Amino acid sequence: MNAATPLPGGYHADFLDLQVPMPMPAEGTVIRDLPYTHFTVLLEPVRRLALVTGVNIDGDQLVDVSRGDEWHLDSRIPINEQTGEAVYANNDLDRGHLVRRRDPVWGDASTAQQANVDTFAYTNAAPQAGAFNQSKILWLGLEDHILTYARRNRNRISVFTAPVLSTDDPVYRGVGIPQSFWKIAAWTTTIDGATVLQAAGFVLDQRPQLSDLDLDTLRAQAFITGTPPPLGPYRTFQVPIRDIAGLTDLDLVALSDADVLVPVSDVRKDTGNRELWAELSDMSGVHLQGI
Secondary structure, eight states: OBOOOOOSOOSOTTSSSSOOOOOBOOTTOOOEEEEOSSEEEEEETTTTEEEEEEEEEETTSBOOOOOOOOOBBOTTSOGGGSOOGGGTTTSSOEEEESSOTTTTOBSSHHHHHHHHHHTTBGGGEEEEOOOOOHHHHHHHTHHHHHHHHGGGGTTEEEEEEEEOOOTTSOEETTEEOOSEEEEEEEEEEEETTEEEEEEEEEEEEOOOOOOHHHHHHHHHHHHHHTOOOOOOOOEEEEEOHHHHHHHHOOBOHHHHHTBSSSOGGGSOSOTTOOTTOEEESSGGGOOOSOO
């Protein structure tokens, strides 16, 4: 099944009170720019997964629509550039929404319905661990938590999400299975009469908590038996946005400058040192107050 024709527009950089452009890869990187209703996917056609997604969320206009579950390919790009049903069939991998289903579902009835359909494009999915645990609930609820905080900004936020596409990702059915995902939420607030951009960054880690030997053995068994590679329980961290830039090679300077987790001057240039990564067990640990 192919995607219905999306409404024009996609992600809008001017949705908030300040310009917040989509994070972009280095010049010369091949991507497929796919606008949908209230969100955009920048697809990496070799990995066949999103390099970046960006969605505008208007919390005052969110609409409840019937979920549906009709995943579809996007007819605007070749099938061999998309990760489709073959990766998810007959296993415990989830089609993990990158742009969360309800986030772009706002506006009038027809627009909201189209946005709901658009989120079920395979370009907006990535393989994730199937087990639904508390940390997965935490990951899925971050947008709601930040929307509540952002009510001073007309209840609007923009959110960017994607898998971390690493050369170390285990390959299953011809697709590299991401071991981690990142998310950045951005909003504006007023400080001393001036409109200020604020942002918060998060990483979801689904690597198995195993020794290297065990992991190598399980990956070898997965290759032989054709089963998915092992995935661990979700672990969610709030992290400096500059560290996400280091993981993804994306231009996140503007968002990093707005990071509420730590003052920019205090963030290490060495993104391999993760002492500022704060593991979250519930929403009370999320840091949204600027320092």
